[in-house]
Amino acid sequence: MASKSPGNELIAAIATPPGRGGIGIVRLSGPGLADVAHALMGGLPAPRLAALRRFLDAAGELIDAGIALYFPCPASYTGEDVLELQVHGSPVVLKSLLHRCVELGARIAHPGEFTLRAFLNGRMDLTQAEAVADLIDAGSERAARSALRALDGELGKRIRSLAEQVRTTRALIEACLDFPEEDIDRSLLDRIAALIDTLAGEVGQLLESGRRGQALRAGWVVVLAGAPNVGKSSLMNRMTGSERAIVSELPGTTRDTLREPIAIAGIPVLLVDTAGLHVSTDPIEQLGMARTREEIGRADLVITVIDASACDPTRRSAAIDPLIVPLLPRGVRRIVVWNKIDLTGERPGDVSGAAPATYAVSAKTGAGIDELSTAIAAMAGLDEGGEDVVLARARHLGALTLAAEALAHARARTGQLELLAEELRSTQSALAEMTGEVGADDLLGDIFSRFCIGK
Ligand SMILES: Nc1nc2c(ncn2[C@@H]2O[C@H](COP(=O)(O)OP(=O)(O)O)[C@@H](O)[C@H]2O)c(=O)[nH]1
Ligand SMILES: [Mg+2]
Secondary structure, three states, X not given: OOOOOOOOOOEEEEOOOOOOEEEEEEEEEOOOHHHHHHHHHOOOOOEOOOEEEEEEOOOOOEEEEEEEEEEOOOOOOOOOOEEEEEEEEOHHHHHHHHHHHHHOOOEEOOOOHHHHHHHHOOOOOHHHHHHXXXXXXXXXXXXXXXXXXXXXXXHHHHHHHHHHHHHHHHHHHHHHHOOOHHHOOHHHHHHHHHHHHHHHHHHHHHXXXXXXXXXXXXXXXXXXEEOOOOOHHHHHHHHHOOOOOOOOOOOOOOOOOEEEEEEEOOEEEEEEEOOOOOOOOOHHHHHHHHHHHHHHHHOOEEEEEEEHHHOOHHHHHHHHHHHHHHHOOOOOEEXXXXXXXXXXXXXXXXXXXXXXXXXXXXXXXXXXXXXXXXXXXXXXXXXXXXXXXXXXXXXXXXXXXXXXXXXXXXXXXOOOHHHHHHHHHHHHHHHHHHHOXXXXXXXXXXXXXXXXXXX
């Protein structure tokens, strides 16, 4: 990890992907570029103008000829002096060129160090820096578009505007704190409460679109759970279009969890088949059920499956709830599936009026499966356009959740101004952490170490 004061060392890295290519780029950033350039190619080219140069090794032999581009500080990616050397994309040439730069005093850059310097020099906030990595890693056009918007500073702007509102509200409260309780105007307290409501609403919205963004970035984890033999594995096979999971009329066949990545309406989904939950003394089955509990704990969506042929509609929710409900993580989305309707003759698809959302299907015939898939996509919130999606990371969701919780506490304490002020302070610091305004070093290390070298 680089030290926190940037720019004290000249760094260099191959910025293009490993392997052969038409063009390869070595990038340098930091002090002392003029000396390196002098030894390597006779001097720095004019700023921001492509110059054809011959790059020479220590013995004066040609390494390669190529384009040199010089971006003087501060108008560069890192905010420091930056030099880019474009040569033929041969790993041998690139390695020799990098080696020459190191001979001349540069140090090989750590992963993400160029972007870290950009952040430390105020060229971008933390959400933008992360967006650089997200854009590079984007697995779909949609994810790339979201990353680009974040790179543009949109996420940071929204967070900063929220933080600003928190600051204003805090100032209002601080002003009240100077007066005895009974002298404080009732209408002022109402105004504070209204401000907190607005804030909570906006943080909630951002959290919601961040969750959808996470689905776009990491895929949605959808867990199939229920009693043995209800048809979870059959449903898994039907939805993945494979025979991946073993299906059997014997209960307790699935003892381990199975995961299959699929795409539903363009959204990456990780479908997880689990061991059936029931009372069992078999140690292997108990292990399987422990894994099921773990999977449920990590799920974005839990689909609880019921064998429709085994109980009539009025008793179906009672059939599943005592086993599953205590395991559900807070705020997890749920869908109930009535399976095996080929045996009951029920109408496939949405069971209207039921809560949670319920779909009648037959894993055997495929009836109702399309409706179920559409419902899953809709729950991921990525079905309609999804342009407002924030490509959030777990870090962002964590900070936003903290902010939302602090705001909820604050709202419950509008009568106690000191406590209220304290909750708003927590809200503000959670938001500031997102943009990196109060960044701990280990947080930065964690974020930037995941970058590729040369970025
Ligand atoms: N008729 C009918 N049988 C099904 C359906 N889905 C599963 N089954 C049968 O129910 C039994 C248990 O299925 P399985 O997928 O192994 O259930 P799991 O234990 O929940 O994974 C097997 O004999 C399946 O063939 C369905 O939609 N209709
Ligand atoms: Mg099974």
